Amino acid sequence: MHRWSRLFIPTLREAPADAEVASHKFLVRSGYIRQLGAGIYSYLFLGQRSINKIIAIVRQEMDRIGQEFLLPGIMPSEIWKESGRWTGMGQNMFRLQDRKGAELCLGMTHEEVVTDIARKELRSYKQLPQIWYQIQTKYRDEPRPKAGLLRVRTFIMKDSYSFDLDEAGLDLSYKKHDQAYRAIFTRCGLSFVAVEADSGAMGGSQSQEFMVYTDAGEDLIVSCPKCGYAANLEKATSRLERVDELASTGDGKPELVHTPGKASIADVAEFFQILPAQDIKTVAYMAEVRDGKKTTWEPVVAFLRGDHSVNETKLAGVTKASELRPMVAEELEKFFGGPAGYLGPIGLGVSKHLHDRGVNVILDKSLEGRENMVAGANKFDYHYRNVTPGRDFGWTVSADIRSVAEGEACPLCGSPLKIGKAVEVGHIFKLGNRYTDVMGARVLDPNGKEVTPIMGCYGIGIERILTASIEQNNDTNGFWLPRAIAPFDVVVTVTNISDAKLLATGEEVAGSLEAAGFDVLLDDRDERAGVKFKDADLIGIPYRINVGKKAAEGKVELVTRARASSEDVVLGEVAQRLASQ
RNA sequence: CGGGGAGUGGCUCAGCCUGGUAGAGCACCUGGUUCGGGACCAGGGGGUCGGAGGUUCGAAUCCUCUCUCCCCGACCA
Numbered sequence: 001m002h003r004w005s006r007l008f009i010p011t012l013r014e015a016p017a018d019a020e021v022a023s024h025k026f027l028v029r030s031g032y033i034r035q036l037g038a039g040i041y042s043y044l045f046l047g048q049r050s051i052n053k054i055i056a057i058v059r060q061e062m063d064r065i066g067q068e069f070l071l072p073g074i075m076p077s078e079i080w081k082e083s084g085r086w087t088g089m090g091q092n093m094f095r096l097q098d099r100k101g102a103e104l105c106l107g108m109t110h111e112e113v114v115t116d117i118a119r120k121e122l123r124s125y126k127q128l129p130q131i132w133y134q135i136q137t138k139y140r141d142e143p144r145p146k147a148g149l150l151r152v153r154t155f156i157m158k159d160s161y162s163f164d165l166d167e168a169g170l171d172l173s174y175k176k177h178d179q180a181y182r183a184i185f186t187r188c189g190l191s192f193v194a195v196e197a198d199s200g201a202m203g204g205s206q207s208q209e210f211m212v213y214t215d216a217g218e219d220l221i222v223s224c225p226k227c228g229y230a231a232n233l234e235k236a237t238s239r240l241e242r243v244d245e246l247a248s249t250g251d252g253k254p255e256l257v258h259t260p261g262k263a264s265i266a267d268v269a270e271f272f273q274i275l276p277a278q279d280i281k282t283v284a285y286m287a288e289v290r291d292g293k294k295t296t297w298e299p300v301v302a303f304l305r306g307d308h309s310v311n312e313t314k315l316a317g318v319t320k321a322s323e324l325r326p327m328v329a330e331e332l333e334k335f336f337g338g339p340a341g342y343l344g345p346i347g348l349g350v351s352k353h354l355h356d357r358g359v360n361v362i363l364d365k366s367l368e369g370r371e372n373m374v375a376g377a378n379k380f381d382y383h384y385r386n387v388t389p390g391r392d393f394g395w396t397v398s399a400d401i402r403s404v405a406e407g408e409a410c411p412l413c414g415s416p417l418k419i420g421k422a423v424e425v426g427h428i429f430k431l432g433n434r435y436t437d438v439m440g441a442r443v444l445d446p447n448g449k450e451v452t453p454i455m456g457c458y459g460i461g462i463e464r465i466l467t468a469s470i471e472q473n474n475d476t477n478g479f480w481l482p483r484a485i486a487p488f489d490v491v492v493t494v495t496n497i498s499d500a501k502l503l504a505t506g507e508e509v510a511g512s513l514e515a516a517g518f519d520v521l522l523d524d525r526d527e528r529a530g531v532k533f534k535d536a537d538l539i540g541i542p543y544r545i546n547v548g549k550k551a552a553e554g555k556v557e558l559v560t561r562a563r564a565s566s567e568d569v570v571l572g573e574v575a576q577r578l579a580s581q
Numbered sequence: 582c583g584g585g586g587a588g589u590g591g592c593u594c595a596g597c598c599u600g601g602u603a604g605a606g607c608a609c610c611u612g613g614u615u616c617g618g619g620a621c622c623a624g625g626g627g628g629u630c631g632g633a634g635g636u637u638c639g640a641a642u643c644c645u646c647u648c649u650c651c652c653c654g655a656c657c658a
Contacts, residue, residue: 085658457658527616
């Protein structure tokens, strides 16, 4: 039994000044964590207990499908150079040198390490499939750590890696993880959604994120309340309603119109008395393209419906850009011949294929088949009308490069879509042979033919489970965790320890609860009752047994933190009663 | 990396504009009274005012540089 009077649980009456989100405030106030530096935290007694419970659940579910390893937290640069990520991963990696000057890095992820093991040890298809996992601290030099434990520079991650002979095998490993993750997050008491995710520049084929809705989240999730469709905004699509086309004017060809001072979509729409959807939006970028060792910057111009917004993740995916930045004025002048506000598609030197000479013009699919639109004329204070894509201008690639907006129709069932903020707690990812191939992992298949195993990787942010849970379960007085991940199941509060009888009763109750298998914290501090109640409400423990006034009648109170409800329980029945909660 | 904000006792902050040698509340220690929703009274301990340099008779306060933290953006296999 843990006696509060002897523990270090530094609760704070006030939230630290630099905390913004609820989980951050409460984690600090409740004495779970203390900050050492930006994105660097110590986990104190309560925090560590909660983390341990989360890890135990993750471990238990993962052991059903895989094998736990412990991998190095520090590693030589060579394997990263082999995979091409020594430069590719760039700035997010903590790098260091040993005394001989050799380059090392702190482990931010372990694909290279497990692939190195795989290539040295795996010889035959008979050894496949393999699922290896680790639960370890990872180090990432985040450009901007924030929101307490939500985005940090050192954190605990469950990462697993699967090796399979073929796609069918990978499908199975992926599916196993999907199921394990659902079991894990369910057991942790989280309300979560699995969403389609962007596979990124990794070239993976399929990817799913496990998200918990909260305003503290950094991701935007598009979902359909009707059919269950859910996707990261970076990936989401929607069904669009047909837009009424404008009637053509004059001879039907693009007509130059003087539009003094009309530099925004809204102004132009008002000027022409049209809908923004009848206007063409032009967004101009310079894209960084890495081709092996060579890095070049190419012009990329996106055309979209006036009422749509460009989705840079999609655009980067389509153009294979490692980075996108808006064009500066000189570049606009160079490629368009006109200034921002009056950019348009007519007269651009369009490249035939991506990365060819010329401007990479990416047309959003929603503009295909449209006609008589309004667009900038690449001339200060002028626009065109009667602009018809295909007839009046061409493009390099047509693709979905826009962001879905709230209320648009679900791509599956047509119901209005919702958009909400969420935290990513897990991610499963079909990697393919990207690492196994370049690092030379090969096995012989049943025909004696050499094949490259294909990989999947699967991560869970341990602290994010705790953080997300707090975000979901808090009020002004504190938070409550589900029993499965709370540092203690129950706190037994003795309202006045100077009453020896009362203290003895509290110890007896705590002892009986412990005997019944509960994790019990006995609040035997020499504090006033009010202080103890406030602390108990603050620190995330789901139940409180109050040993006070009614003890004389042989009763205690069972307080359920989530509902702030209280019921009297006869002394002998406490364990039984709690177990039935 | 761009923009904004903040560093004063353990915590939350005032003082800075208009220089005169540091304060409040909470926390902590001692004694007493209290004891079911963060008690009260009395006494007490604790601060290189983030750091360095400069201006000045005198700097928490003015100037320069620098470090750190927070927020927005960029970024985020």
